[in-house]
Structure formats: C-alpha cells, structure tokens
Amino acid sequence: xxxxxxxxxxxxxxxxxxxxxxxxxxxxxxxxxxxxxxxxxxxxxxxxxxxxxxxxxxxxxxxxxxxxxxxxxxxxxxxxxxxxxxxxxxxxxxxxxxxxxxxxxxxxxxxxxxxxxxxxxxxxxxxxxxxxxxxxxxxxxxxxxxxxxxxxxxxxxxxxxxxxxxxxxxxxxxxxxxxxxxxxxxxxxxxxxxxxxxxxxxxxxxxxxxxxxxxxxxxxxxxxxxxxxxxxxxxxxxxxxxxxxxxxxxxxxxxxxxxxxxxxxxxxxxxxxxxxxxxxxxxxxxxxxxxxxxxxxxxxxxxxxxxxxxxxxxxxxxxxxxxxxxxxxxxxxxxxxxxxxxxxxxxxxxxxxxxxxxxxxxxxxxxxxxxxxxxxxxxxxxxxxxxxxxxxxxxxxxxxxxxxxxxxxxxxxxxxxxxxxxxxxxxxxxxxxxxxxxxxxxxxxxxxxxxxxxxxxxxxxxxxxxxxxxxxxxxxxxxxxxxxxxxxxxxxxxxxxxxxxxxxxxxxxxxxxxxxxxxxxxxxxxxxxxxxxxxxxxxxxxxxxxxxxxxxxxxxxxxxxxxxxxxxxxxxxxxxxxxxxxxxxxxxxxxxxxxxxxxxxxxxxxxxxxxxxxxxxxxxxxxxxxxxxxxxxxxxxxxxxxxxxxxxxxxxxxxxxxxxxxxxxxxxxxxxxxxxxxxxxxxxxxxxxxxxxxxxxxxxxxxxxxxxxxxxxxxxxxxxxxxxxxxxxxxxxxxxxxxxxxxxxxxxxxxxxxxxxx
Ligand code: GLN
Ligand code: ZN
Numbered sequence: 101x102x103x104x105x106x107x108x109x110x111x112x113x114x115x116x117x118x119x120x121x122x123x124x125x126x127x128x129x130x131x132x133x134x135x136x137x138x139x140x141x142x143x144x145x146x147x148x149x150x151x152x153x154x155x156x157x158x159x160x161x162x163x164x165x166x167x168x169x170x171x172x173x174x175x176x177x178x179x180x181x182x183x184x185x186x187x188x189x190x191x192x193x194x195x196x197x198x199x200x201x202x203x204x205x206x207x208x209x210x211x212x213x214x215x216x217x218x219x220x221x222x223x224x225x226x227x228x229x230x231x232x233x234x235x236x237x238x239x240x241x242x243x244x245x246x247x248x249x250x251x252x253x254x255x256x257x258x259x260x261x262x263x264x265x266x267x268x269x270x271x272x273x274x275x276x277x278x279x280x281x282x283x284x285x286x287x288x289x290x291x292x293x294x295x296x297x298x299x300x301x302x303x304x305x306x307x308x309x310x311x312x313x314x315x316x317x318x319x320x321x322x323x324x325x326x327x328x329x330x331x332x333x334x335x336x337x338x339x340x341x342x343x344x345x346x347x348x349x350x351x352x353x354x355x356x357x358x359x360x361x362x363x364x365x366x367x368x369x370x371x372x373x374x375x376x377x378x379x380x381x382x383x384x385x386x387x388x389x390x391x392x393x394x395x396x397x398x399x400x401x402x403x404x405x406x407x408x409x410x411x412x413x414x415x416x417x418x419x420x421x422x423x424x425x426x427x428x429x430x431x432x433x434x435x436x437x438x439x440x441x442x443x444x445x446x447x448x449x450x451x452x453x454x455x456x457x458x459x460x461x462x463x464x465x466x467x468x469x470x471x472x473x474x475x476x477x478x479x480x481x482x483x484x485x486x487x488x489x490x491x492x493x494x495x496x497x498x499x500x501x502x503x504x505x506x507x508x509x510x511x512x513x514x515x516x517x518x519x520x521x522x523x524x525x526x527x528x529x530x531x532x533x534x535x536x537x538x539x540x541x542x543x544x545x546x547x548x549x550x551x552x553x554x555x556x557x558x559x560x561x562x563x564x565x566x567x568x569x570x571x572x573x574x575x576x577x578x579x580x581x582x583x584x585x586x587x588x589x590x591x592x593x594x595x596x597x598x599x600x601x602x603x604x605x606x607x608x609x610x611x612x613x614x615x616x617x618x619x620x621x622x623x624x625x626x627x628x629x630x631x632x633x634x635x636x637x638x639x640x641x642x643x644x645x646x647x648x649x650x651x652x653x654x655x656x657x658x659x660x661x662x663x664x665x666x667x668x669x670x671x672x673x674x675x676x677x678x679x680x681x682x683x684x685x686x687x688x689x690x691x692x693x694x695x696x697x698x699x700x701x702x703x704x705x706x707x708x709x710x711x712x713x714x715x716x717x718x719x720x721x722x723x724x725x726x727x728x729x730x731x732x733x734x735x736x737x738x739x740x741x742x743x744x745x746x747x748x749x750x751x752x753x754x755x756x757x758x759x760x761x762x763x764x765x766x767x768x769x770x771x772x773x774x775x776x777x778x779x780x781x782x783x784x785x786x787x788x789x790x791x792x793x794x795x796x797x798x799x800x801x802x803x804x805x806x807x808x809x810x811x812x813x814x815x816x817x818x819x820x821x822x823x824x825x826x827x828x829x830x831x832x833x834x835x836x837x838x839x840x841x842x843x844x845x846x847x848x849x850x851x852x853x854x855x856x857x858x
Pocket of ligand 2: 533703743744745767827828829
C-alpha cells in the first residue's frame with residue numbers, strides 16, 4: 101500500500117511566491133531572484149513530503165502563476181499576439197504576459213481569460229485553440245523541475261511528475277473561432293503527450309500522474325470517445341512507465357466503463373466528495389481490471405482532521421476486494437486548496453485546533469493510516485477521541501424552521517404594488533451594487549484601526565466622513581437608491597465572519613485564488629449565531645444623511661458558506677440555515693430601524709453548484725431555502741434585493757426566481773446582455789437590474805451604449821420591472837472613472853424614461 105500526494109501548496113508559508121512575483125512585476129527584483137524563490141519553495145515542499153515518508157512525491161506541481169497556463173506553455177499553445185511582442189526575450193515574461201496582459205510603450209495586449217477551476221475558488225487561465233492548432237514541446241519546466249528534484253530527493257524513484265491529461269486540458273480550453281470542436285484536436289495533441297511521457301521515461305521516471313478531472317463530469321459521448329482514443333494510444337506507445345490517472349472533486353461511477361480496456365497502471369478516485377462510488381469501482385476492479393486503485397481519503401479542500409475510523413473502513417474494504425498490493429492512499433485532490441501548516445496558527449483555541457489539519461498535517465495523516473493498517477490501534481483511538489468530543493456534540497443544536505419562515509407574507513404581485521406606492525421611484529430606477537472605490541486612504545485607515553493605532557471613536561468618525569462624502573456624490577449623480585459604500589469592510593465575507601459567533605479567522609491560513617492573489621477563508625467551526633447588530637449603525641447613520649432611500653447591505657448565507665472552510669460534522673444545509681437565521685436577525689433589525697430596502701448579496705450561489713446535474717436539485721433545495729430564511733421575515737413594504745455575479749445564469753434561472761427577491765441585480769454587461777436570452781424561454785417574474793456598466797474594466801461606458809442596453813432589456817422584460825445599475829461593486833475601480841460612468845448611467849436612464857415609456 102503506497103502513500104502518495106497529488107500536489108502541494110506552492111505559495112510558500114509566508115506567501116513568498118506572491119511577494120516575489122509582485123516584486124518582479126514592478127521591476128524590484130530580477131528573474132534570477134524570482135527563480136531562487138521558486139526553487140526554495142519547491143525544495144521545502146519536497147523535503148516536507150520526504151520527511152513524512154511518502155512513497156510518491158509530486159513534481160511539476162509548482163507554478164509561478166497557474167498550472168493550466170504551465171500546460172499551455174509545455175504544449176506550445178501560445179497565441180501569436182504574445183509571441184510577436186519583440187521586446188519580450190524570455191519564457192517567464194512571455195508567460196506573465198499571457199497571464200496578466202502586456203502594456204509597455206506602444207504595446208497593449210490583453211490578458212488571457214481566467215475562469216474557475218471546477219467548483220473551487222481557484223481560477224485558471226483558459227487555453228485558446230485555433231482550428232489547426234499545432235502542438236509541440238515549448239517549455240522545459242517539467243524536465244527542469246524533474247532534474248532539480250533528483251538532486252534534492254534521496255530516491256529518484258519517489259518522484260512523480262504531475263500534469264494535466266490531454267482530455268481535461270482540451271476540455272478546459274476554448275475555441276478561438278466557432279467553426280470547430282476542440283475535442284477534435286485530440287489527434288494532434290496525443291503525439292506530443294506521448295513524446296513528453298517518453299522523454300520523462302528516458303529521464304528515469306517511474307511514475308507519472310495525469311490529472312483527468314473531466315472524469316467526474318457528465319461527459320458527452322464525444323468526450324468519452326476521445327478519452328478512449330487518447331488512452332489507447334498512450335498505453336500503446338508508452339510502455340515501461342507507470343501512468344496514474346487522477347479524478348477529483350466528485351465520483352466517476354458513471355464513467356468507469358471507460359477503463360474497460362485501458363491499460364494505465366493506476367486510477368485515483370475521490371472518496372471525500374463521493375464515498376458511495378467505492379463499492380462500484382471495487383467490483384469493477386475485481387472483475388475487469390488489473391489496475392491499482394488510489395483511494396483519495398484525506399480532504400484536500402477542507403481543514404479538518406481526517407476521521408481515521410472512516411478511512412480505515414474504506415481501506416479494509418478495498419483490501420478485501422483487490423488486495424493490499426493494488427491499493428494506494430492519498431488526499432482526494434491536490435492540497436493547493438488548503439493552507440500550508442497549522443503550526444503557524446497561534447490564536448485558535450486548542451480544542452478547535454485539535455480538530456484541524458493543514459497540508460503538512462494531512463501528509464502525516466497518510467502515515468498514521470498506514471500504521472493503523474499495520475496494527476497500531478492506539479493512533480486510531482486517539483484520533484477517535486477527537487470526533488467523540490462531548491463538548492462538540494453538545495454544541496450541535498437544531499434550529500427548527502417552519503414553512504412560514506421561508507415565505508414572504510404575500511405574493512410578489514402584492515408586494516410590488518405596495519412598494520411602488522410607498523417609494524415613488526421613477527421608471528428605470530438607478531442604484532449601485534454596494535461598494536465604492538476603496539482608496540489607499542481607506543485601506544490605511546482600516547489597517548491603523550486593526551493595529552490599534554486609532555481609537556474606536558476616531559475610526560468611526562473617519563468612516564462616517566467617507567459615508568457622508570459618498571452620499572453627497574451619489575446625490576450629485578442623482579442616483580435613486582443610495583448605498584453607504586462599504587468602507588468599513590475589507591472583504592464582504594470576512595466582515596461578517598468576524599462578527600458572527602461560531603466562525604474564526606486564521607492568522608496565516610492563506611490559499612491561492614489566482615496568480616499572486618491569495619485568500620484567507622474564515623473557518624466555520626461551531627454553531628453560528630448573531631450576537632449583536634453587524635451593520636445597523638452604519639446603515640442608519642447613512643440614512644440619516646439623506647432624504648433618498650438608503651439600501652442596507654448584507655452578505656448572504658450561501659456566499660458566507662461558499663467562501664469559508666465549513667465544519668463537516670453536520671450536514672451543510674444545517675450550517676447554512678444557522679447562518680441564514682443570523683442574517684435574518686440583522687435584516688429584521690435593519691427594518692425595525694427604518695431601513696426600507698435591504699440587499700442580501702449572493703455572488704457565490706452559482707459557483708457552489710455541484711458538478712453533476714443530478715445533484716443540482718438537492719443543492720438548490722438547501723441553498724435557496726437558506727436565502728429565503730434570511731430574506732422572508734420582513735413586511736411586504738420592505739424591498740429585498742439580491743445581487744449575483746460571475747455570469748452563466750441562463751441554465752439556473754428558474755431556481756433564481758425561486759429566491760423570490762423583490763429585485764435582483766446581476767452581471768451581464770461583459771456578455772452584452774447574453775443573460776437576456778434566458779428570458780425568451782423563461783419569464784422572470786420579479787424586478788431585475790441587468791448590469792449596464794462593466795465594472796471589470798477601466799473603460800467608461802457612453803450614454804448611448806448604456807441607453808442601448810436598457811433598450812435591449814426593455815424588449816425582453818416588462819418596463820416596470822427594470823432597474824439600471826452597474827454589474828458589480830465599484831470597489832476595485834478609480835473614482836475618476838466611476839463618477840463619469842455613473843453620470844452617464846443616470847443620464848441614460850433619464851433618456852430611457854422619456855423615450856421608452858409606453
Ligand atoms: N455588495 C458587494 C460590493 O458591491 C457585492 C460584491 C460582489 O458581488 N462580489 O462590493
Ligand atoms: Zn458582483
């Protein structure tokens with residue numbers, strides 16, 4: 101029974117990679133200094149895993165920006181626009197220009213598109229293919245890192261180069277033009293994969309890991325066909341090297357028959373996300389395959405200790421079916437998604453810390469499991485005691501939710517009438533999504549307060565000044581529904597998690613989100629509750645400064661959950677309802693204080709969607725219910741808004757309608773109102789603000805183009821339901837752009853009121 105790992109975090113324990121990359125980008129260090137930092141991180145990672153006695157250690161899991169982009173460079177998938185910049189002389193600058201765009205002298209080349217890596221919070225750079233895409237080995241990174249690892253690791257037999265398999269790589273990319281299907285490139289790409297694998301073999305490599313997470317999706321017939329073809333070819337031409345295919349983030353039961361005659365050496369499955377698949381896979385393995393099965397037992401996407409008893413039961417079952425020789429154990433996926441080392445946490449209560457485990461600890465858990473299999477029962481009982489902690493059991497209280505709690509008093513039709521009578525808003529009312537530019541001044545202010553260099557009173561007064569100022573600006577622009585600007589919040593989830601009971605912040609629990617950007621997700625460890633007002637004082641102060649309507653601004657339960665590490669000792673729905681109940685209390689408190697419009701943001705609703713369609717319904721059952729718990733306690737006259745971003749809503753619009761928010765504002769402008777297509781087949785019942793100003797770019801939209809978008813929307817939606825707003829918060833923009841853009845937006849809305857009234 102070998103122990104192995106799929107990938108180790110590459111940001112460095114003190115986010116050295118982030119700092120080095122940013123220093124390099126701003127010309128503060130040269131490429132040699134940057135490479136040194138990379139080398140040091142790799143060395144430390146290898147040493148850690150070697151010390152933990154792993155049998156196979158990943159190599160090429162390091163990346164200066166993104167492992168999918170690394171793959172594009174390995175295979176020579178590089179657009180001409182980047183290759184033709186004459187002032188770029190080396191691969192690393194070419195690589196970063198693809199990741200971040202290139203602006204210098206007369207050059208202004210856009211960055212490649214970035215999107216979410218399956219249902220995680222990691223973003224990858226989307227490969228772009230031409231119809232006649234050629235592939236060739238372009239970058240030597242994988243071979244260089246292999247050489248390097250040979251010098252560091254005591255046994256080169258342990259080295260397992262890791263890279264993305266051909267079918268997932270093609271799947272993750274996109275066609276530059278619509279005239280072909282990228283899956284048809286398989287015949288061009290396979291010879292290069294074969295070349296790479298042979299070259300690795302000649303370098304003495306014993307094992308390689310090809311990641312094929314496409315296996316956990318609902319694969320089309322075409323995808324299955326090319327998959328078969330690809331691995332037939334690879335196994336035909338690549339004997340003498342052990343290939344492991346890995347699947348993660350869900351189960352592969354539906355696709356297991358693909359492995360009927362494929363002779364790869366090992367298959368890795370994710371038993372954390374789908375433990376039910378084990379039975380089916382084992383019976384397939386015992387009947388029709390000689391492969392080794394790698395059991396993904398340790399949760400690479402959460403920070404809790406492994407429950408050894410559960411894992412041992414799975415290992416024993418596997419042994420019973422196919423024997424110990426044919427089994428490996430591992431985390432379910434790369435450890436990229438968890439922080440590096442729990443030992444750097446100094447402020448977490450020991451009872452909670454005892455239940456936690458970061459990447460380094462997870463590697464050692466494999467060791468423990470092996471010892472237990474070999475008969476060491478004391479390790480098992482120590483571990484079990486963590487999970488039978490009575491104090492934890494006691495904390496798990498149920499909240500009961502009745503049907504009334506998830507239902508507004510009256511139908512939207514009645515609410516809308518009452519709200520229109522009360523608010524007297526014009527047609528095409530204008531508003532923003534919540535945040536306004538977060539300047540250096542504001543960030544400094546919050547930092548100073550955090551470091552206790554400012555008293556509470558001084559801090560509050562300064563924030564109030566910002567609020568007063570942003571209200572004045574919004575009144576000048578003549579927006580209809582105003583916001584307070586969110587200046588007191590560093591991050592929309594962090595702000596609430598610091599105020600809620602049952603959620604903690606780590607000191608150093610950083611995880612890569614994309615490139616040099618890291619996030620520090622809060623940890624939901626216990627029963628969540630709201631002890632006190634969280635936003636009421638700020639919002640009421642803001643309302644006191646204007647006669648216009650002030651919109652209260654909250655983060656919704658699904659988003660708080662989605663962007664945190666969530667306890668796994670109770671169903672996720674349960675935790676969601678607790679958070680929802682806390683938000684509901686805040687909503688009611690805002691209402692009681694006279695706030696008449698309240699927005700509950702759910703930008704992460706879409707990204708929590710399960711990878712397989714068959715699981716969508718149960719996801720929406722609890723997530724929509726959670727939103728409704730948070731929003732349904734108010735009177736008919738109180739208007740609930742919600743906001744969503746990250747596009748692609750067309751397939752889930754019916755569920756979104758089920759949230760029953762009075763108004764929804766959404767991202768659309770980047771896709772030129774692509775969203776509106778959905779309304780041809782589904783008529784959205786409530787009010788909606790499809791974003792008319794793309795805040796993701798510094799470009800200032802003209803009155804004319806905003807008017808055009810409003811007009812387009814008014815052809816698909818009832819005019820009385822349309823709001824006019826940017827497509828997301830303005831936090832990342834500059835004031836200069838924001839002022840003119842919003843001016844243009846209100847002017848366009850006024851024009852629409854005149855011209856589009858029926
Ligand atoms: N209210 C938040 C803001 O404006 C919403 C952010 C988001 O959609 N991600 O910043
Ligand atoms: Zn948004």
